[in-house]
Amino acid sequence: MTNTTPLPNDLQAQRDAFHAELQDMSIIPLWLNLGAAAQTEPRVEGVPHIWRWRDIKPMMLRGGALISPQEAERRVLMLINPSFDRKSARTVGMIFGGIQFLMPGETADSHRHSPNAHRFIIEGEGAYTAVEGERTIMRKGDYVTTPAWKWHDHGNDSGQPMAWLDGLDLPFVNLLDANFFEDRAEGDSPQQPIYRQAEDSLHRWGRGMRPTWKEPARTDLSPLLNYRWETCRANLHALRDEVGSPFDGIIMEYTNPLTGRSPLPTISAYLQLLRKGEHTRAHRHTSSTIYHVAEGAGGSLIGGQEYLWEEGDTFVIPSWVAHEHWSTGGEAVLFSYSDRPILKAFGLFREAFAGQEG
Amino acid sequence: MTNTTPLPNDLQAQRDAFHAELQDMSIIPLWLNLGAAAQTEPRVEGVPHIWRWRDIKPMMLRGGALISPQEAERRVLMLINPSFDRKSARTVGMIFGGIQFLMPGETADSHRHSPNAHRFIIEGEGAYTAVEGERTIMRKGDYVTTPAWKWHDHGNDSGQPMAWLDGLDLPFVNLLDANFFEDRAEGDSPQQPIYRQAEDSLHRWGRGMRPTWKEPARTDLSPLLNYRWETCRANLHALRDEVGSPFDGIIMEYTNPLTGRSPLPTISAYLQLLRKGEHTRAHRHTSSTIYHVAEGAGGSLIGGQEYLWEEGDTFVIPSWVAHEHWSTGGEAVLFSYSDRPILKAFGLFREAFAGQEG
Amino acid sequence: MTNTTPLPNDLQAQRDAFHAELQDMSIIPLWLNLGAAAQTEPRVEGVPHIWRWRDIKPMMLRGGALISPQEAERRVLMLINPSFDRKSARTVGMIFGGIQFLMPGETADSHRHSPNAHRFIIEGEGAYTAVEGERTIMRKGDYVTTPAWKWHDHGNDSGQPMAWLDGLDLPFVNLLDANFFEDRAEGDSPQQPIYRQAEDSLHRWGRGMRPTWKEPARTDLSPLLNYRWETCRANLHALRDEVGSPFDGIIMEYTNPLTGRSPLPTISAYLQLLRKGEHTRAHRHTSSTIYHVAEGAGGSLIGGQEYLWEEGDTFVIPSWVAHEHWSTGGEAVLFSYSDRPILKAFGLFREAFAGQEG
């Protein structure tokens, strides 16, 4: 596209002077910046990366001794993509992942924010999350939502440390300059009052019915607090005899019962079963994904490089990087979440696989 | 609006002649037909009515001896509103209700039709409905869908007669001149092949997830085959300490997990708990409803007339007729369904209650 | 489906007795009414029909002398399908058509109703319709909307009689028992106050922009008052070199600028150009249509019968009746409107053409 013939000195000198003057005016000529505008394929900034549970867990225990949730607002280890600035809060694409942990007896005080959040429980059982007056006791493998601007707090009444993977659309909301945050008011209880029974939201919205006398203020936020591991895992296994997706095996998406769409407007989440011996076909697409190994072990070929993973590990696949997965030694279950709803909302989602490009 | 002063004979005679000529041209002057066009409030054609289970059940058993499901296409007793022609298939408003029954060992062969259908099980346990390769064993209180143009058949492998309330949008589809029907082809098995496990659709769509590798062809038809009584009843009881609807107590609507809306595009369905001593406030609205008493006993004041009901009874409330409900002697559970989605789709739904009209 | 073998007398007698008893209970056995439930194809009630302008116009002038708009509420000649009861207000399917006329100096007072209405101007120029504070001067060929529950009135300040075709979803709203009507209050002016300039709604909504400081209460009702003949006709001619629809030639649909969909939620409307010598291919579909000849002459083969038409004529094609059109002697322009949005809203629209059935 650009002219690579050497220019007469004079013209080049004139251009250089011209460009320098423009720069002082906060103007950049497109022709000096075509990479930002006219690339044939996405110039992806993030890189694939894996964070291993065997590395994180000791740090978690150490952090537990060094800082309290109250000091930290939340005791979260932010997983920052090696190619991004640490202030970006970007794990991959438009989404964030972090490891949050609560020691026995600890609490994390109530707050709310415009970014959407969810959690996938890595280890432990017995801590709670409270949202909108309902507390849910979290267990390994549960998928728990705390949508935008809803007060939420946590507490660990069990005798063991508890850890989960926090997922947020924080990079997206930051980039949009739309991040609002609110702490409890002075004098308010640090934990929200509980006025609903356990599993209230499940009965209310999650079992094929809805109450008719109260419409939710926003239908794009899932009213379901906890998608239970044993239920979700059983769903996968009920379909295990199907062919499933050539790229992902038996993969199911968590849904918002109010719309049938993703539980959070910006983040879709999935649980997938890789059966014994299954090795999926490679594809790539313009959405970025954070994976967490919920069960078993296996590997992924990502952009030509092999990443082996086991239970508890977290890894990321950026936009437009080809990838395939396999299980090792038995079955594996991957939890994942993605910024795909953002791309789909504007017709920007593309997918391609070997032999069918574009 | 119209002039009620007697007219000069001559003018009246001229008008009469004019009107007669018009009639021969298939033309009616609006001023002779203002009732059809310019009524202040709806001129509702249907009337409230109740069909009692103690009357229907003996007829059902007698019918079981007199005609086979194959002879009858389906052995259904159509509940026709007393004010409508029997050919209208109208129970109330745009919806139909009929009592279908299968004797032990009987089957009803596979067919499909453009009207949407559902069933609410009145009595018995052990018969099945099959849709899209899945068979569900029906039990008292279950709500079972057979959406538009899906092949469906029934069979009773149990040792007892089984009865259910069929609900359809048949009057609506007939009035729209859009009723298509197809019987199994000659030579085909009268019962559809079963290639899915029991509760397949529940795992696939009904428990907070969806498979991602296959999109349903139509999202406005619920993919859930059976909304189980024990689940739905438990949902109601989980919310029993709320105030609920002033007009209906604890009332929940069955939902299509693909959209959060009604399971069938034209028919919404509800289950409602009237607590001991509860007596609801009167209201009226432009949708017509068929009620079926699932549990307990009580009464309804409908258009100023009292209707007492008990388990198994079916009654109807037409559009714009004021109504209120109460339980008697304990708690009662009403199943109901309505043509409300049709009215809502076009902004024609109105509701009013005493003290707030219009 | 039904057994046609003669039954043993005894069984037949028992059945007859059984059926008679059921009928007293407002119950009809399905097997006596399969026509209403299990027809292979729609059993369409309406018939094709044509009303000729040369017949109607003299009646209009005669009616003008015999009754005032105030006596008549509106002076409308209702075109009632020969196969329907006159009280049904059904011209075809779910829609109504009637010829309204105003003599010089006459007015039709303001009223509003839940049915949606539009008008297509047949003859004359200079009368107005007022809706929401805007008056539009109507001219031959204009398409004018008066959506649900909006006050509207008319007046003829010109020196000539003025006639238009009123289109309403009156049969549909009646069948839904949802027809509300309101006359101006006693003491109010019979004509609504005018507080907007001519063509206000066109500037506000119809020319590629919308004001941002006021959202319309309902987006499913077109805010455009008048779709001008000269504009709409010019649109058709701009596309005249395209192949167009094989079934309808160059056919364009009027659109609601708030949604891109039909101007009224229940009624879609069209303008179509049949070019010189054009003869369309036959098809049929589950929507019912009222046609009005806006320009030129031609014919239609409807259900195997030929109907020749010329400017000013109105004819109807019921659901699922095959039809094809042609122009005669030059070009022809047909205006038409249809209940298609009702069918589409619920997945009940089907279309078929020779060689491709189902």
Added chain:
Amino acid sequence: MTNTTPLPNDLQAQRDAFHAELQDMSIIPLWLNLGAAAQTEPRVEGVPHIWRWRDIKPMMLRGGALISPQEAERRVLMLINPSFDRKSARTVGMIFGGIQFLMPGETADSHRHSPNAHRFIIEGEGAYTAVEGERTIMRKGDYVTTPAWKWHDHGNDSGQPMAWLDGLDLPFVNLLDANFFEDRAEGDSPQQPIYRQAEDSLHRWGRGMRPTWKEPARTDLSPLLNYRWETCRANLHALRDEVGSPFDGIIMEYTNPLTGRSPLPTISAYLQLLRKGEHTRAHRHTSSTIYHVAEGAGGSLIGGQEYLWEEGDTFVIPSWVAHEHWSTGGEAVLFSYSDRPILKAFGLFREAFAGQEG
């Protein structure tokens, strides 16, 4: 939120060591990065800025002599927000603005890209843009769309330089790693073939109708090529006697006739009239806006600083910065565009004004 009491040396040392180790693992503790996560209000990165036409125009003419459109891909001066990296292509928020100019006789070759684009004509008359086989001759004040992935090219057949403001969602698509670009194939004509008449898309989609025989592939992209200045300006003036928006005067939004929403899925665009002496009330909101002065002169108070502007100037207001506008010496017309649809799609749009915060 964070503890500001000095820590015992030992603990601080331990924390420092802990944090350093984490950093090596691509992990950042949330408590060191609360600014990215837990800010009470958006920490907006961009700043207000103005680019003056009297500065840009000479550079444009100089650039015209120094580089050809073919060398430059497009001859565009990218307006880059002073607080962003030049590679970001960010003028403000998620949107880009650049000045493109074509000298007499020049062309810009056909290409297409996944970012959406539009143009607002600053100066000149007679150059064309071609999209989908239609060429539109551009005139000062026209708003021209070239939606995602549509081939488009330009040419200046007039005798004068021609300049316009290019608007794109380039920063957004880049941040999503979804920017695809395609140049014409080798051997293809650099300008696309023209097979539609002038104003074709206006007749087809923009005047109250739509052709029925061909559905657009994507309804979220406006099929209208050119929203003409004289039409749009006349719309504004038709409403000039209304109060309008307290924050923006008479402000209208360009609309996509297929949906009534913004012409491009990610960018909304507006034209607003500030009447003589009008001074709007201050507000702020979570969307970022690029303004261009189409007519007249005036000023804006942006984040407490005054910016005076006149015809041809371009200025930006970032998210959540309070602003108010006024005209000077007569009337002024501002064109503007915004990333608001992105925020609205996910419930992230907030607005506040003095006296009503939150």
